[in-house]
Amino acid sequence: MKIAGLISQLLLGFVFVVFGSNAFLHFIPMPPPTGQAAEFLGAMFASGYFYVVAVLQIVGGLLLLSGRFASLGLITVGPIIVNILLFHIFLAPSGLPLAIVVSILALIALAYHRQAFLGLLRA
Numbered sequence: 001m002k003i004a005g006l007i008s009q010l011l012l013g014f015v016f017v018v019f020g021s022n023a024f025l026h027f028i029p030m031p032p033p034t035g036q037a038a039e040f041l042g043a044m045f046a047s048g049y050f051y052v053v054a055v056l057q058i059v060g061g062l063l064l065l066s067g068r069f070a071s072l073g074l075i076t077v078g079p080i081i082v083n084i085l086l087f088h089i090f091l092a093p094s095g096l097p098l099a100i101v102v103s104i105l106a107l108i109a110l111a112y113h114r115q116a117f118l119g120l121l122r123a
Contacts, residue, residue, distance in 0.1 A: 005112020008105045009073075013064030015102060016077055020057030023050060037091040056080060064109070071116035074109060081106050 022028045033041055044050040056076055063073030081103055088099040110117070 001112065004108055008108035009064050009067070009070055009112065012077070012102065012105045012109055013061045013073065015105075016057045016061030016080075017065065018061075020054045020061060023054030023057075033092060035091075037087070040087070040091055053080060070109070071113050074106065074113060078106065 019028075022030075032038065041050070044053070057080060060073045060076030060080070063069045063076060066073075085099045085103055088094075088096040
């Protein structure tokens, strides 16, 4: 479990640093969304909210890659992962396989760092 947890943590960190950086540097071409997904992303871009999420992705990814603050990185990217998963379930199902892979990586990394989160589950 130790090796799988560490690999998941590093892959998750890498994914978030790359895709968060892509919001600013545009090195990965993305096809334009259509329908409600386009409206949703359009509102995020117009308000500037998309760039806040991108910065949080980069910060969370770097924390995961550092290893020292991986638990804080998981807390940072956790809500983003939930939103990515829900976005692809409801608005853009074509990206759902990648969202599921990212969710599984996060669950494995979370299980690896479970000791850091046990205090949250105590009454």
